[in-house]
Amino acid sequence: MSLTVYNYLTRQKEPFEPLEPGRVYMYVCGPTVYDHAHIGHAKLYVAMDVVVRYLRFLGYKVRYVQNITDVGHLLDTGEDRIVKGARRERVEPMELVEIYTRSYFEDMDALGVVRPNISPRASCHIPEQIEMIKTLLEKGYAYEVDGNVYFSVEKFPEYGKLSGRKVEELEPGARVAVREEKRHPADFALWKKAEPEHILRWPSPWGWGYPGWHIECSAMATKYLGETFDIHGGGLENIFPHNECEIAQSEAATGKPFARYWILVGSLTVDGVKMSKSLGNVIRIKDALKRNRPEAIRTLILSAHYRGPMDYTEKAMQAAERGVERLHNTVRAVRLRLRDASPEGEPEPDVAEVLDAHRRAFTEAMDDDFNTPRALAALYELAREVNKWLDGGRDLTPASLAAIDTTFRELGGQVLGIIPDKLAPTGVEEETLAGLVEIILAIREEYRKAKDWARSDELRDRLAELGIVVEDRPEGPTWRLER
């Protein structure tokens, strides 16, 4: 069985074969950094994160590029989002960009999203963008009007091949007034003239201005991944016009195919409707993380297929929280038994067999267009098998326990990112906490030996009030923090 991916370009599942054996070159449209990231970003970037993690798990060397958009995205008013945000917060545009770039990485780190190999900023690649625009002008795919440069969609017959739109069907100027100077309503800006009061602007062959909204991705993807590369990822809502324009610009400029596989992620709604500031239902990642552990947020996202839509509800979030907790409980119990053992030799045959079967189910699911819900199911089923051994009083050998732990570590940890390497609390403060809890539990054990249930229960209850859940297992008491 080998990896199959759904390619939006062909609208079908295809065997995945990178251009260069063993290497994958991948680009994903990154955020515009003018505000804190929300759970919609989380869905997209966690989904892409798992794609990258799985490719690496399969042994590919992946170069993952994800841009930071810090210029060029315009509001309806024609105003740059960054410029507007800067005015709102009374900071320099680049200061605003810095604030929210840091915030973005902070959130992604917290969610366990592995960092891209390169996070290029649009504002740092103005020369590359200008070069590409020059090429497009030279080749006759673009035209200049009074300091503005537009891409001529009629010159590129394949325009629409990704999104399935046809130029003729595009309704001209639904809300934004059609600019007189454009030859065709669907033509889009490559470079826009900036008035002197516009803060974000650069010199160009066409005078002072700033790049249009799609050109950065074309220029940076080409620069770091080559003219043709393997995977382009992004949110489905950006398929048109953004992704479509990227293809047009890039292929017109280079004369070569742009991305070979398009992997697009379905959108997220909250309680059935799209998040928007006007509705006031935007859930920031930072707020979600206050209520739910990162593994639970990832589990919720991965419990549905990446291509489909997802509706975020508190109920679904809770279900994910409880589900991932069960997985954690199993792994914690395995590690507890393994604590003082030296795992040498081979796992017991029947254990190895069960592990192999579930590993196979997991990889088969992932090979089928990253079917994380099915992969997750394999993990849950494995957890049940392991729990049966654990609670059935079976004396698993250290080698078996280690093999179980490794399986969860690799599939649940390395690939899905929902099982941390350390489930016991870590860090200086938490080490102190851990020490204190151990002391209290030792005292409680004294009470329990003396069958002083009243005192024993009181300790457990009071710990529970602090969110510390005590469990009396055959191998001794354990505890965990519950939110």
Next chain:
RNA sequence: GGCGACGUAGCCAAGGGGUAAGGCAGGGGUCUGCAAAACCCUUAUUCGCCGGUUCGAGUCCGGCCGUCGCCUCCA
């Protein structure tokens, strides 16, 4: 209006011609000093609706209904 996605149990969600994965919640048990955790059993004669193809259809075809998204900055 055009384009697209989706509609499977109380909730989330796989499955895409061969007789409904998994998770959460609920019910009943086992274990426990009591719990918790865990395990076992249980919860869709049925997959939005109506037709059609087929020996056989959540699964394919046609129509209808509904939800959401995009077409305009958005991940």
